[in-house]
Amino acid sequence: MNKPEAASIGLVKRARALAPLLAEEADEIERTRRLTPKVVSALIKNGLYKSLLPKNIGGFESPPMVFMEMLEEIAKADASTAWCVGQCSVVGMTAAYLDADVAHQVFGKPDDIAAWGAIAHAVQAVPGGYTITARWDFASGMRQANWLGAHVQVLEADGTTRMRPNGTPEIRTILFPASSATTHDMWNVIGLCGTGTDSYSVENLFIPDSHAALRDDFSALREKGPLYGITTYSMFGLGFGAVSLGVARATLDAAIDLARKKHSVGIAAMKDNSAVQGLIGRTEAKLRAARAYHFSTAANAWQEILNTGKLSEQGRAAIRLSATYTIHQSAEVVETAYHMAGATAVFKSNPFERRFRDMHTIAQQIQARDNHFEDVGKMILTNSVIPRGPTM
Structure with missing residues (x-):
């Protein structure tokens, strides 16, 4: 592993370390409808907006999987923060198309967003x-x-x-x-x-x-690093799919934690209820499968770029399919966890209600449109080859 790649992987640890701050600021973020100054300052200090910027202007040029895992960790604590970091990070990829002096002017300082x-x-x-x-x-x-x-x-x-x-x-x-x-x-x-x-x-x-x-x-690229062989549109799909996974992971974890503790009068404890046990097992499998699929799709795309210099139409279609499917599966996980929590879930003081709303807002976004399935299906039926991932 080279030093720049190791440095970018450090972004995931930094994102994970910010979880307590994000949880503390979440209510204020919700109330004011924007990230708080404390959160923005911490994101800038830790370089999280720079994950996809070229190295020669202070960025990390992170592989897509690192970018995705960073967003996933942030989204476990607060989806709005993860969404903003994902959006602004992908916007930063525009620097690869600008003359060096303009790229420095727009993105060169730590707080340039x-x-x-x-x-x-x-x-x-x-x-x-x-x-x-x-x-x-x-x-x-x-x-x-x-x-x-x-x-x-x-x-x-x-x-x-x-x-x-x-x-x-x-x-x-x-x-x-x-x-x-x-x-x-x-x-x-x-x-x-x-x-x-x-x-x-x-x-x-x-x-x-x-x-x-x-x-x-691609013909207009000024930067030649492999990261810029992927379009911003595809990177949005990878990133926002990862945000949905983070929201789903946190919501299911909250439901599991509740099931370990919750007792109702005259009813078996949730943790001893076979129906709850089976539901958690199936939902856990659904989430793990969606995550494995989405990250393996990103890894395949990255390998194609390393081999050829850019992502093919088929590779872009594979990302579109993966992102759409992952968001839909994540929404189902959140719905299951929400309903599993019963009346507990409707209180704003508990970790379900906001995530339920956030997840269903993600599912309304362009990256989750059902017609993406139709587009990929059409490619398959016209004999276009869609990458299917590694074989064992």
């Missing part, structure tokens, strides 16, 4: 760059960020859409200081309340050419 919203709108090409007036939604982690971004199409001076050689619209990721935008407090939701996934807008903003990178276009 970027966030972005959903793909939408178009920039107008002008001499030296682009201009845009627009508003974007779903920018998780933007309350900690000092840079914002967006994925946009490009309109030429004559108003036509700039096209790529393959005939699809060119998509660029623009980056600009958060101070250039107006934020809109919109995140009033049932779960992942602390992510502060609000909206932001800009008015006639100029974006220099240097701050408008080609999105997930």
